[in-house]
Amino acid sequence: MRAGAAALAAILLAATIHAADPAEITLTGEVIDSACYIKSGSKGESHRVCAQRCGDAGIPLALLVDKTDEVVWIASVDDMETPNAKLRPFAGRKATVTGVWAERGGAKILLLHSVKAASPS
Numbered sequence: 001m002r003a004g005a006a007a008l009a010a011i012l013l014a015a016t017i018h019a020a021d022p023a024e025i026t027l028t029g030e031v032i033d034s035a036c037y038i039k040s041g042s043k044g045e046s047h048r049v050c051a052q053r054c055g056d057a058g059i060p061l062a063l064l065v066d067k068t069d070e071v072v073w074i075a076s077v078d079d080m081e082t083p084n085a086k087l088r089p090f091a092g093r094k095a096t097v098t099g100v101w102a103e104r105g106g107a108k109i110l111l112l113h114s115v116k117a118a119s120p121s
Contacts, residue, residue, distance in 0.1 A: 022100040027072060027110070028118045029065040031090040037064065045098045048092030061087040063097055063110070073109045075102070077101070094118035 031084035036042035043064060046105065053060045061084050063072040074097065076083045087095070096118045099110045 002006045009056065012121075023024070024098060024100055026096060026098045027063060027065055028094065028096045029063045029072070029097070031093065031095050031115075032062055032064045032071070033091065033106075034071065035058050035059045037062070037076065043092065043105050044093050050087055055084040055088050055091060058082070058085070059101075061091060066094075072097075074112050075109045076114070077111045077113065078121035083115075084113050086112065090115060097108075 030043055031051070032043050033047075035054060036047065036050060036059075051061070060073065060082075062074055064070075065072055074083050074087065074120040077099070094117070095115050097110065097112060097115045099113045100111050102111050
């Protein structure tokens with residue numbers, strides 16, 4: 001009976017750990033370059049080329065969420081990689097991103113799983 005109880009405890013512990021895994025979320029908004037947006041409010045199709053160049057130069061591209069205007073910082077799931085190459089085609093345009101939140105010390109980023117053009121509304 002003890003072996004059975006230990007096995008049940010191990011299964012319950014594994015289920016608890018798995019349940020604590022972060023849930024994948026999907027957000028829609030405009031891909032912006034963080035520096036120009038924060039410094040001067042630059043965004044939109046008229047800022048597209050500049051946003052792409054800023055992203056190429058290493059300035060983090062971010063998501064300006066529809067309806068809330070919240071700036072969401074985006075990071076790659078993989079270490080030592082920037083998500084800018086995946087976000088670049090959508091700079092200055094609406095996109096839908098999917099990922100999971102990572103948070104530490106009050107800072108929060110979205111770990112990017114996928115990005116695609118937003119459906120027309």
